Amino acid sequence: MKKQFAVIGLGRFGGSVCESLAKQGMEVLAIDTDEDKVSKFANIATHAVVANTTDENTLQSLGIRNFDHVIVAIGDNIQSSILTTLMLVEQGVKSITVKAQNDYHEKVLNKIGAHRVVHPERDMGIRIAHNIVSKNVLDYLELSDEYSIVELMAGKKVAGKSLVDLNIRANYGCNIMAIKQGEEINVSPNADDFIQQGDILIVIGADTDIQRMERSLF
Ligand code: ATP
Ligand code: ATP
Ligand code: CA
Structure with missing residues (x-):
């Protein structure tokens, strides 16, 4: 029914x-x-x-x-x-x-x-503010006060590198949940998957860790 x-x-x-x-x-x-x-x-x-x-x-x-x-x-x-x-x-x-x-x-x-x-107005305000502050942040979903999921646009710094090259989990404590490459979405990326410029990375982690990663890689 x-x-x-x-x-x-x-x-x-x-x-x-x-x-x-x-x-x-x-x-x-x-x-x-x-x-x-x-x-x-x-x-x-x-x-x-x-x-x-x-x-x-x-x-x-x-x-x-x-x-x-x-x-x-x-x-x-x-x-x-x-x-x-x-x-x-x-x-x-x-x-x-x-x-x-x-x-x-x-x-x-x-x-x-x-x-x-x-709280739609407040939540949309937060999402838009994140997107305005950093042009690489395409979208933002707050999971709790400390954790979020963000969509980041891959720039030159990460282009041509694999996840193990960047060693993201080890260095920043964040996990890449998925990589969008045009219409294709890789929903369980491996350590040896490569990132290309313009790819969209969906990252989950603590806000402080995501910020650290954003500053040095995006
Ligand atoms: P928006 O989503 O447009 O921002 P809003 O938050 O400004 O809306 P209101 O316009 O105050 O909300 O209310 C939404 C609707 O709820 C209005 O169309 C109003 O007529 C209706 N509404 C208000 N009180 C009642 C009620 N007691 N029973 C049924 N509908 C009601
Ligand atoms: P770990 O204990 O960190 O899982 P591992 O040897 O099991 O290490 P691999 O899957 O071989 O990990 O990946 C090697 C490294 O590549 C990881 O330590 C991590 O830094 C990075 N890495 C791999 N997959 C991801 C991912 N989805 N998100 C972020 N980093 C990743
Ligand atoms: Ca209103």
Whole structure:
């Protein structure tokens, strides 16, 4: 059976989540208090309804507890976001993801039992900042406060060298998870695989180690 999702709040973030889920063939119920937003999603989502999710009876009549995953994408109205989340938790929704507006909002959401809290503006800001500071950093994914995965563009310094030549794990404590060469991706590179200029290296490691490697090799 297809997984059933509900997206509450059809702003830019919620709207984009909703559209992407629908494109992946999922069943999506789109919910917003704003009639115009709802009608915009009538042809995108499986169902689109005008509803205020801070009302317990409304949530119940939507059968919200039967959904596999509910995404709360109410941003500016923090009170509505918290109230909605609390009621989803109380109704026993199995998986609840909520967009947080700031750190305090995030703290409250975690306390009341949201299963996952996302911070898209902050996270995208961090990724873009890494990309702006170093033109070799193409993308950046924070795994924790100390560890990340980065995509680095190979320049002249590493071109024509193998992983053992560069001795990356031994020298920097980082692992190259994959090497992208045009359309081809080598997902388990060996010590004797060569790097060419323009290759994209996907590296996992501690931030301090990745920075050390970036400074001397990229
Ligand atoms: P964006 O993702 O565009 O940045 P935002 O974070 O600014 O969005 P808002 O525009 O504040 O978020 O809210 C997103 C949507 O949530 C709006 O379309 C709003 O109508 C809807 N919304 C707000 N409160 C409720 C509620 N109680 N029930 C259902 N939908 C709601
Ligand atoms: P290690 O104990 O570091 O795994 P090893 O002799 O098993 O050493 P090899 O696979 O032979 O390692 O690779 C030799 C060296 O090449 C490694 O020590 C490491 O510095 C580097 N190397 C090989 N593969 C990678 C990789 N995927 N990412 C980073 N460095 C690598
Ligand atoms: Ca916003």
